[in-house]
Amino acid sequence: MAYVDAADHLADDAHAEPRSFLTRYVWSQDHKVIAVQYGGTAIVVGVVGLVLSNLMRLQIGFPGVFSFIDAERYYQFVTMHGMIMVIYLLTALFLGGFGNYLIPLMVGARDMVFPYMNMLSFWVYLLSVVVLMLSFFVPGGPTGAGWTLYPPQAILPGTPGHDGGIVLMLVSLVIFIVATTMGGLNYVTTVLQARAEGMTLLRMPLAVWGIFVATILALLAFPALFVSGIMMLLDKTLGTSFFMPALISLGQVSGHKGGSPLLFQHLFWFFGHPEVYIVALPAFGIVSDLISVHARKAIFGYRTMVWAIVVIGGLSFVVWAHHMFVSGMNPYFGFFFATSTLIIAVPTAIKVYNWVLTLWKGDIHLSVPMLFALAFLLTFVLGGLTGLFLGNVSVDIPLSGTYFVVAHFHMVMGVAPLLVVFGGIYHWFPKITGRMLDDRLGQLHFWVTFLGTYLIYFPMHYLGVLGMPRRYYNYENYDFIPASAHMLNVFITVVALIVGAMQIVFVFNLVWSTFRGARADANPWRAASLEWFTPHTPPRHGNWGAKLPVVHRWAYAYSVPGARADFIAQNAPPEAGGFEPQPHSSKGTAS
Amino acid sequence: MAVALVLLLIVVASLLFHWLTPWWLTPLASNWQRMDDTLTVTVLITGAFFAAIMLFLIYTVWRYRHRSGQRAAYEPENPRVERWLIGATTVGIVGLLAPGLAVYADYVHPPQDALVLEVLGQQWQWHYRFAGLSEKAGAKGSERLGGTDVRFVAPDNPFGLDPADPAALDNVLVTGNEVHLPIGRPVKVLLRSNDVLHDFFVPPFRARMNIVPGQLSTFWFTPTTAGRFEAMCAQLCGVGHSNMRGFVIVEPEADFRAWLAKQPTFAMALAARAAAPRSTDPLVARGGALAQSKGCVACHSIDGRTIVGPTWKGLFGKTETLVDGSSAKVDDEYLKRFIRDPAARPIKGFAPVMPKVDLSDAEVDALVAYIKAQTAN
Numbered sequence: 018m019a020y021v022d023a024a025d026h027l028a029d030d031a032h033a034e035p036r037s038f039l040t041r042y043v044w045s046q047d048h049k050v051i052a053v054q055y056g057g058t059a060i061v062v063g064v065v066g067l068v069l070s071n072l073m074r075l076q077i078g079f080p081g082v083f084s085f086i087d088a089e090r091y092y093q094f095v096t097m098h099g100m101i102m103v104i105y106l107l108t109a110l111f112l113g114g115f116g117n118y119l120i121p122l123m124v125g126a127r128d129m130v131f132p133y134m135n136m137l138s139f140w141v142y143l144l145s146v147v148v149l150m151l152s153f154f155v156p157g158g159p160t161g162a163g164w165t166l167y168p169p170q171a172i173l174p175g176t177p178g179h180d181g182g183i184v185l186m187l188v189s190l191v192i193f194i195v196a197t198t199m200g201g202l203n204y205v206t207t208v209l210q211a212r213a214e215g216m217t218l219l220r221m222p223l224a225v226w227g228i229f230v231a232t233i234l235a236l237l238a239f240p241a242l243f244v245s246g247i248m249m250l251l252d253k254t255l256g257t258s259f260f261m262p263a264l265i266s267l268g269q270v271s272g273h274k275g276g277s278p279l280l281f282q283h284l285f286w287f288f289g290h291p292e293v294y295i296v297a298l299p300a301f302g303i304v305s306d307l308i309s310v311h312a313r314k315a316i317f318g319y320r321t322m323v324w325a326i327v328v329i330g331g332l333s334f335v336v337w338a339h340h341m342f343v344s345g346m347n348p349y350f351g352f353f354f355a356t357s358t359l360i361i362a363v364p365t366a367i368k369v370y371n372w373v374l375t376l377w378k379g380d381i382h383l384s385v386p387m388l389f390a391l392a393f394l395l396t397f398v399l400g401g402l403t404g405l406f407l408g409n410v411s412v413d414i415p416l417s418g419t420y421f422v423v424a425h426f427h428m429v430m431g432v433a434p435l436l437v438v439f440g441g442i443y444h445w446f447p448k449i450t451g452r453m454l455d456d457r458l459g460q461l462h463f464w465v466t467f468l469g470t471y472l473i474y475f476p477m478h479y480l481g482v483l484g485m486p487r488r489y490y491n492y493e494n495y496d497f498i499p500a501s502a503h504m505l506n507v508f509i510t511v512v513a514l515i516v517g518a519m520q521i522v523f524v525f526n527l528v529w530s531t532f533r534g535a536r537a538d539a540n541p542w543r544a545a546s547l548e549w550f551t552p553h554t555p556p557r558h559g560n561w562g563a564k565l566p567v568v569h570r571w572a573y574a575y576s577v578p579g580a581r582a583d584f585i586a587q588n589a590p591p592e593a594g595g596f597e598p599q600p601h602s603s604k605g606t607a608s
Numbered sequence: 609m610a611v612a613l614v615l616l617l618i619v620v621a622s623l624l625f626h627w628l629t630p631w632w633l634t635p636l637a638s639n640w641q642r643m644d645d646t647l648t649v650t651v652l653i654t655g656a657f658f659a660a661i662m663l664f665l666i667y668t669v670w671r672y673r674h675r676s677g678q679r680a681a682y683e684p685e686n687p688r689v690e691r692w693l694i695g696a697t698t699v700g701i702v703g704l705l706a707p708g709l710a711v712y713a714d715y716v717h718p719p720q721d722a723l724v725l726e727v728l729g730q731q732w733q734w735h736y737r738f739a740g741l742s743e744k745a746g747a748k749g750s751e752r753l754g755g756t757d758v759r760f761v762a763p764d765n766p767f768g769l770d771p772a773d774p775a776a777l778d779n780v781l782v783t784g785n786e787v788h789l790p791i792g793r794p795v796k797v798l799l800r801s802n803d804v805l806h807d808f809f810v811p812p813f814r815a816r817m818n819i820v821p822g823q824l825s826t827f828w829f830t831p832t833t834a835g836r837f838e839a840m841c842a843q844l845c846g847v848g849h850s851n852m853r854g855f856v857i858v859e860p861e862a863d864f865r866a867w868l869a870k871q872p873t874f875a876m877a878l879a880a881r882a883a884a885p886r887s888t889d890p891l892v893a894r895g896g897a898l899a900q901s902k903g904c905v906a907c908h909s910i911d912g913r914t915i916v917g918p919t920w921k922g923l924f925g926k927t928e929t930l931v932d933g934s935s936a937k938v939d940d941e942y943l944k945r946f947i948r949d950p951a952a953r954p955i956k957g958f959a960p961v962m963p964k965v966d967l968s969d970a971e972v973d974a975l976v977a978y979i980k981a982q983t984a985n
Contacts, residue, residue, distance in 0.1 A: 081931075087951055087960050088847045088850075088960060089961075092844075092849075161847070162844070167805055167843075169805070169821060170803075170805060170844070170845055170846050173803070173846075174963060175731050175803075175804070175845075175846035175847060175848070176846045176847065262758075262821050262822025262823075263757075263758040263759070264758060264803050264804075264821045264822070265758055265802045265803055266731075266803050267731060267803070267902075267903030267906050268903030268904070268905055268906050269902075269903055270758070270759070270761075275822075276822070277823075278821060278822065279820060312672075312680060313679070313680040314680040314681070314683075315682060315683070315684040317683070317684065317685065317686075318684075318685045318686070319684065321685070343816060343817050343818050344818045344820070345799070345820040345823065345825030348715070348716040349716065351716070352709060352712065352713075355708060355709060355712070359704060359705045360701070362697070362701055363694065363698055363701060366693075366697045367690070367693065367694060370661075370690075370693045371690075373661065373664060373668065374686075376665070376669065376672065377668050377672070378672055378680060378681035378683065379668075379672050379680045380672065380674050380678045380679055380680040381668075381669055381674055382674045383609070383611055383669075383673060383674070388611055391611055391665075391669065395615060395618065395662065395665075398661060398662065399622075399658065402657060402658055403654075405650060405654055405701075405704055406647070406650050409646070409650065409704055409708035410708060410712045411642075411643055411646050411709070411711035411712040411715060412643070412646050412650050414643065414715070414814065414815065414816060415633075415643060415647075415811065415815075415816070417816075417842075418809070418842040471618060475622060475625070476625065476629075476631075479629050479631040480631055482631065482633055482647075483633070483634065483811070484633075484634055484809075484811030486809065486840060486841075486842040488844045489849065489850040490847075490849070490850045491850055492850070495838060495840070496838060497812075497838055499630070499631075501630050501631070505631070575680060575682075576679055576680035576681065576682050577682055578682050583680070597684070598684045598685050
């Protein structure tokens, strides 16, 4: 294993401490600064995505009242909201934000192994965001093709933003993937090569495991999006026909011939399904740590949890066509993909059991991070279960393309991971800034966000069962949609506006507490994992002072019988006990 | 503490909501009862799981909430419990999957004697085609559909039928958005598009499939209830997506055959095209060519049908009511301004989806002359 000798490490590997403001906070190569840059940018973009969703809801709740939302704008809002939230907010925040901050601190490294590339990763990400935002200002506006960007319509007249908008969207995605790849190589290499002495892979916190496996998924899945983006750009600009069959667009014969729209869908979902887990696995990992710390109890079935993460990650590459059950692909694929999809439910269910069994007989502190973790459990269980509807091909057929799908994926990969993001921010904020987030504002933010999102998405499933299709500008004159369904849409819109406004409280709390929050001590949650045992809070450049920590146990030594405190730090001397449970077969070498 | 109570409230309210919801499946109107049954099974299994795991969680949170002096137990694993949970979950998953796959096996095998209906999706309207029910073919009506190609597509041949294919001549073409089907007979739907993705979705039939340009896709169902059912597009197809409406009328076989006999065949459509008078005014002729090349005809008919936008037949000289309640007379000036900036003054009853088209002044004049000519005739 690649343990680095502590004494040599500082001299050889660590880059010099920056001296000027510019190199310290702007062109910084320090993973902690880059994490905040990534996180801050993602939150700003996320606010844009949130505003777009509220605008979209205004049209659905009050069709025709807001005359500036015409059909073109509506589809542009829908599209940009989806893409921003999935890619530029969640992916960037979990990998670039949490990954950057947590990995080196949790595995006991001084920094990422390629600090310069890490810095580059952020600036390239920022460039992709700028290019994306530019598309709001080109003639025709941003693309309105839906976040899935399905050709042929994405690049044909009849779809908003089919000229500049779609080109900038594709260029931005390609740039984003470059950034993710640079970051991803860094995270994977750091986990494999820069762990502190004693930090075996099976002693790493589950947060690191989740981010690590998600990063591997990203490195394998994003190339499929990359090539399909390039191919669609060629179809658009040079008139190639990768995805374009011979067709007539609004009365005009296009020059295309022989391409396959389904090829794009396969490539897109070969990326798109792992993408769900690129967002979900870090959330799984982080929430495991939140639950364990705040329930003062060792995570239940640690090794099963690790295996579940790895198995889910692996299976996520063979389920993609469950997004395409009614796409017109060979219908026999449905048997395979329904089966593989439902198999993935087994390791996922095990994770849920183990979270709940971690709480069982715990000492549950209902702090704000724990509240978010509990809200995650409810939301994720519901969102996961509705996935069993959509993954089971013959149940999916009537539900596909309806609001049931919208409700399902918002629950499972929108709200659930975001609840973990919030919980994680409340949990690690004192580490990052040395100050606590305000607790009362946190409670307010929690309750409104949790209850609000549930009120938005739970009833929405029923509109989908009724048959209301998604991505409709309006539902005028449909006899099968009763007036009560419109009333429900009004209700959902009102709640969505309240939840949206509540996020102002969160952003305010972040900004205010950074400068005025109560001082935090070094380990306010009395956690056992390594990141809480840096010599300084917030950690300084190089993280560990003169000497790297030495790890003697796993990150979950809570309430160990006979121990004086209810936690034992990972780097406490071996005499303190609290070692991880050993595998029952004698193969493992965990210590 | 509060959180345990609220979670309990949420779970109870969710179950109650499910019990009392006014929004559920539309009444089934096809043979796919088993799809609904699979949904019911899924609701029951997942609902029971949801309630069980949540109630256990709620009890745990309430029972083991922090109190001073309390210390958590140390139980980092329990392989026996984990094995049991894995086993039980697997059984539940098999219970969901097996009936689902059994239904799907039927879904991918359309009956041999099914009536073949072609649905052509086009931004933002529906067309339908039958092979033709000539008497000599008997009740089966199994004459084949004629060949098609995008290069044959023209305003008077939206299907792109090959005029040289003899099989095409008998095909029955339904260019309106409404189609009739006989009750109680399996229908195999062939789906085709000449522009972008669509999806022919009639919720009460349950069965459906995307429509993909460049290939055929298919599904089947048997209508079991007479009535008029709304069809809609359920795959985003551009700015007019939500206006892509159709209707399926399910009626007794005899009524269906009578209706079908009244629909024109491709041979009749060809004859009508040959007999149609050509305009002599060069400006009008140029406008007609522009209407086709710029794609106006995709939404505006000249025969009185409303497709997406208003028909041009008789449009000139009419008084239109605008969304803001005012009215405007359709004259030269109005038409020119509308074509230049369609979004500025939307018309009541039509979605404001018309795109701005790049046109020179001369081209706009030609178009207006053409629209005018549709009233003069």
